[in-house]
Amino acid sequence: xxxxxxxxxxxxxxxxxxxxxxxxxxxxxxxxxxxxxxxxxxxxxxxxxxxxxxxxxxxxxxxxxxxxxxxxxxxxxxxxxxxxxxxxxxxxxxxxxxxxxxxxxxxxxxxxxxxxxxxxxxxxxxxxxxxxxxxxxxxxxxxxxxxxxxxxxxxxxxxxxxxxxxxxxxxxxxxxxxxxxxxxxxxxxxxxxxxxxxxxxxxxxxxxxxxxxxxxxxxxxxxxxxxxxxxxxxxxxxxxxxxxxxxxxxxxxxxxxxxxxxxxxxxxxxxxxxxxxxxxxxxxxxxxxxxxxxxxxxxxxxxxxxxxxxxxxxxxxxxxxxxxxxxxxxxxxxxxxxxxxxxxxxxxxxxxxxxxxxx
Numbered sequence: 001x002x003x004x005x006x007x008x009x010x011x012x013x014x015x016x017x018x019x020x021x022x023x024x025x026x027x028x029x030x031x032x033x034x035x036x037x038x039x040x041x042x043x044x045x046x047x048x049x050x051x052x053x054x055x056x057x058x059x060x061x062x063x064x065x066x067x068x069x070x071x072x073x074x075x076x077x078x079x080x081x082x083x084x085x086x087x088x089x090x091x092x093x094x095x096x097x098x099x100x101x102x103x104x105x106x107x108x109x110x111x112x113x114x115x116x117x118x119x120x121x122x123x124x125x126x127x128x129x130x131x132x133x134x135x136x137x138x139x140x141x142x143x144x145x146x147x148x149x150x151x152x153x154x155x156x157x158x159x160x161x162x163x164x165x166x167x168x169x170x171x172x173x174x175x176x177x178x179x180x181x182x183x184x185x186x187x188x189x190x191x192x193x194x195x196x197x198x199x200x201x202x203x204x205x206x207x208x209x210x211x212x213x214x215x216x217x218x219x220x221x222x223x224x225x226x227x228x229x230x231x232x233x234x235x236x237x238x239x240x241x242x243x244x245x246x247x248x249x250x251x252x253x254x255x256x257x258x259x260x261x262x263x264x265x266x267x268x269x270x271x272x273x274x275x276x277x278x279x280x281x282x283x284x285x286x287x288x289x290x291x292x293x294x295x296x297x298x299x300x301x302x303x304x305x306x307x308x309x310x311x312x313x314x315x316x317x318x319x320x321x322x323x324x325x326x327x328x329x330x331x332x333x334x335x336x337x338x339x340x341x342x343x344x345x346x347x348x349x350x351x352x353x354x355x356x357x358x359x
Contacts, residue, residue, distance in 0.1 A: 013081035014051070022051070022084055030054055033118070036264050036278050037145050042115030045108055045139065048122045050077070051087040054147075055118055063111045065093040065104065072096065105135035112139045120149040121274070124236045127180050130173035130257050137259040137281050143288040146260065146279040153239035155273040157213070159206060160191040164238045166251050172237075173257070180237050185227045188235035189220035197273040242275045243297055243305050249279070250293070261287045265294055329355070 014022055033039070033054050044062045046055045050073065055062040068076060069091050077083040093107045108114075117136055126132045136146055153161065168183070180188075193211045214220065227233045240248070242265050252258035259282045266276035280288045287293070298305040332355045 014084050015081045019084050019087060022087065026052055026054075030056070032266070032276065033147055033149075036266055036276060037116065037147055039116050039118065039145075039147070043111075043113075044116040044118065045111060045114045047104070047117065047119040049089060049120075051084045052120065053087075053089050054120055057089060063092040063108070064089050065095070065108045066091045067095050069094040069096075103135060104132065105138050108139055113141045114139055114144060115141055116145040116147065118147045121151065123148055124151055124238045124240075125180075125234060127177040127184075127237055128169075128172045128175075129238055130169050130252065131176075133252075133258055133260060140281050142281060142283040144281045145263070146281070148277040148279065149274050150240055150245060150277060151236070151274050152241055152272075154241060155195075155197040156236075157192045157195050158188075158236055158239050159195055160193055160209075160212070161187050161236075161239055163240070163244060166248050166255075169238070169248070169252070170255075170257065179227060179230075179232050180235050182224050182227065184235055184237040185223045185233055186220050189214060189223040190217055244301075245275075245277060246294060246296060247301070253282075259285075261291055262293050263291055 029052075039055060039062075040060055042061065044055060044060060046053055046062055046064050048066050049055075049064050050066065053064070066073060070088060072094065073088050073091070074085045077085055092111065095102055095104075095107050117140060123129050123132065133146075140146070151158065153159065153163065172181070190212075192213045193207050194213060195207055195211070223233050223235075246262050246265060249258060249260055249262050253260065260279040261282060262277065263280045264276075264278040280291055282288070300308075336352060336355060
């Protein structure tokens with residue numbers, strides 16, 4: 001299931017908006033990535049661009065890897081209203097060749113090593129993201145960059161789902177999972193909701209169960225049965241908040257399960273349902289020279305802290321408002337004190353009435 005297929009009933013499809021509007025949106029998106037890392041230099045790889053490539057072959061030295069070649073992608077997505085097949089770039093390295101699947105490290109090996117890699121809304125779909133990160137590490141140079149766009153589970157259709165854990169990631173890696181398993185398929189299908197991130201910014205409450213896409217468990221049961229039968233059923237396997245992601249990369253590295261350091265986690269735009277990350281590959285097991293990872297905001301588990309953060313922000317906002325009102329009240333009281341001895345009682349009464357209205 002594609003990310004934009006269940007986000008909200010109010011959003012128009014890409015085909016309805018048209019190719020030119022999508023190009024304008026992608027130009028803005030490219031600019032956001034370039035603020036974090038200059039991929040106009042060096043040799044790069046973009047994973048799964050489909051019709052929304054961040055890089056541009058006319059400007060960047062980049063190769064594209066995707067699940068199928070261009071003919072296969074056009075055939076697979078030809079009827080999808082949220083895919084503009086005319087914007088799919090030329091795929092250099094398809095995973096499937098003559099019906100045989102090649103993993104990322106094998107498929108993209110002819111162009112390696114890469115100075116940078118881009119993957120936008122990919123990592124959350126990967127059944128074994130620990131193994132996926134390892135494959136990218138094998139494809140990149142020492143200190144190479146991995147730029148990610150990652151959904152923020154608090155602001156997407158995953159809002160009703162519990163956070164995923166390092167233990168689950170380690171288990172998926174040990175099992176060598178190549179398809180989303182029962183846990184992911186059930187949790188996704190049973191809990192997915194219709195949600196527009198902008199509604200949360202406007203102060204709308206978190207949607208309840210009545211906004212779930214599948215009101216019964218029949219769809220969850222069906223998707224799990226498809227997966228058990230050996231079919232690849234796409235879904236969000238992993239869920240993060242920015243703090244969660246930082247903590248989990250650090251924890252995986254401490255366990256020897258990841259070769260990546262977090263260089264940057266971009267500030268969350270309030271109306272967006274994602275956050276951007278720049279990871280850097282280790283150099284001889286150490287952080288690249290000069291890299292200092294962002295300090296964790298809290299000792300709490302990331303999911304708990306990030307869920308509480310909006311409440312803390314609201315409290316701080318109200319406290320600032322109280323301070324401003326107190327300062328205004330103090331100024332008015334000073335005016336009353338100054339005028340008390342010099343003005344008639346009637347005027348003083350009016351000033352006190354004014355003070356009471358603003359106090």
